[in-house]
Amino acid sequence: MNNTYLQKTLNKQKWYLIDAKNQTLGRISTYIAKLLKGKHEITYTPHINSKIHIIIINAKDIIVTGQKKYAKTYIxxxxxxxxxxxxxxAHLNKRIPTRIIEHAIKGMLPKNKLGRQLFRQINVYKYEQHPHIAQKPQTITINL
Incomplete structure (x- = not known):
């Protein structure tokens, strides 16, 4: 008889570093949302927090296609x-570029307690400097 696999909560945290320079907003946001939820692992369980922390650098250099730079609004x-x-x-990217990526990723996460936990595991920085060197993050290069 087949048994259903139930994953127990994980204790080990993983840290990833992603450079957003010259990346498209939607494509990098979907990649990060999938990574946060743990969908890239073979032990993916929808209701378990995968304990993945993501550091996003160079948020000011994110790009959008077409005329979205002037047409996309944040309310x-x-x-x-x-x-x-x-x-x-364009105005929000000059003022607070980190909020653009945070807003895009938050919209792709579940709207419940787990989604709020996952959102706290994202760290977005405007430039290359970040204070998480001690966690030894694994650098991920995205070719989208």
């Missing part, structure tokens, strides 16, 4: 009347 609202703020990709 935020505090809930108070008159507080709607609309900003396009």
């Amino acid at each position: 935020k609202h505090s809930g108070k009347p008159g507080s709607l703020k609309i900003e396009n990709f």
Whole structure:
């Protein structure tokens, strides 16, 4: 008789370093979301946190295709009347480039407790410097 495989929670953490320089926003975001969820492993279980931490550097050099640089908008609202703020990709990339990648990845993660845990395992930095050298992250080159 076949038995169902149930993965136990993992204790070992893995750290990956991804350079976002000259990468397309959507393609790198889907790759990172799959990596975070652990879909690249043969022991993938949807409800288990895979303990994968991802460091993304050079967030300011992310690219989008077509006219999305000026047409793509980011909206935020505090809930108070008159507080709607609309900003396009180009302005947000000058001001806070890390938020663009975080927003794209967060939309691809599950909308539950596990998704919030996975989102905390992402570290996005504007430039090449990052404070996670002690974790010895494995560098991943993405050819999309």
